[in-house]
Amino acid sequence: MVHFRKFSSSLRRLFVRLRTGNDEPRAQGTKNSMPKLKTHKGAAKRFKKTATGKIKRRHAFARHILTSKSSGRKRKLAQGVSLDDTNLKAVRDMLPY
Numbered sequence: 001m002v003h004f005r006k007f008s009s010s011l012r013r014l015f016v017r018l019r020t021g022n023d024e025p026r027a028q029g030t031k032n033s034m035p036k037l038k039t040h041k042g043a044a045k046r047f048k049k050t051a052t053g054k055i056k057r058r059h060a061f062a063r064h065i066l067t068s069k070s071s072g073r074k075r076k077l078a079q080g081v082s083l084d085d086t087n088l089k090a091v092r093d094m095l096p097y
Contacts, residue, residue, distance in 0.1 A: 040094035047083065047091055055083040055091055 007015070048056045061069075062077035069077075083091060 037096040039097060043091060043094035047095060049095065050082075055088065055095070056080045057083050 046057065050056060058080055059077040062074065066074060
């Protein structure tokens with residue numbers, strides 16, 4: 001019988017696997033699972049997904065120095081708008097869920 005105490009913990013795990021006949025190391029969590037995709041938190045605060053899959057965003061230039069802007073311009077800046085197609089793929093990659 002081999003005394004396991006004189007070996008490192010990684011070697012002890014190897015001996016146990018060889019003794020039990022299990023050649024595959026144990027995976028953390030579930031077996032053969034893909035890694036989780038992380039949401040870009042900055043993008044999650046700026047963009048929202050609609051029920052149909054489009055992405056909504058807010059207008060820029062609507063936060064301060066509003067006295068020099070006309071009422072109609074401020075009304076239009078207050079409305080949300082859908083994201084342009086040129087930025088759609090980049091934002092979808094940042095918001096996987």
